[in-house]
Amino acid sequence: MAEPGVALARSRIHRALSRPNHLMGADRELVLLTGLAAVILIFVVLTWFSVLLGIAIWAAVLAALRMMAKADPMMRQVYLRHIGYRAGYRPTASPWRRP
Template identity: 45%
Template sequence: MDAPESRRMTPFQRALHRPQQIMGGERELMLTSMLIAGGLIVSALNLTATVIGVAIWMVCVHGLRQMAKADPVMSKVYLRQLKYGHYYGPFSRPFRVAKSPRIY
């Protein structure tokens, strides 16, 4: 085994592996919330719709920032979990005995 001094160090650019975020939330979800709130404001063109649209957008921004703080790619993980839901059986613990055999 080589000594640690003789190992080659390769710089790893941080921008290549950090998640795509806008204003602290996931990029796609933030842009979608902006589009929905902006569509509400532009379609109604009155003060009430503007206040409601801005309020909806602020609530979405807060929720999406909290979600990204927990996991920066949570929506992608959730969509993958839905995709593989049929693959993993709903067993609570490894030593549980199944009532019917699992066939794959």
């Protein structure tokens, strides 16, 4: 407990150190990946229809990614960690414990 008359030290934490890394309101890596896929679609097919389709797909996916980021800014990292877990864990204290 602090002594009477002694002020506690305060440290400021810069906001850029604690906020998620987003681009255009969504997860940076997913936005860049979907943009790359849309550009590949546009330049492989090289028609006006593919340009419109690529832009429409990217806009729709970007809207979905923004909704996902608004719900939980770290949803991609949480999902990737979740799929690494096994379906069930045995109720033992150690993996080397004998049943």
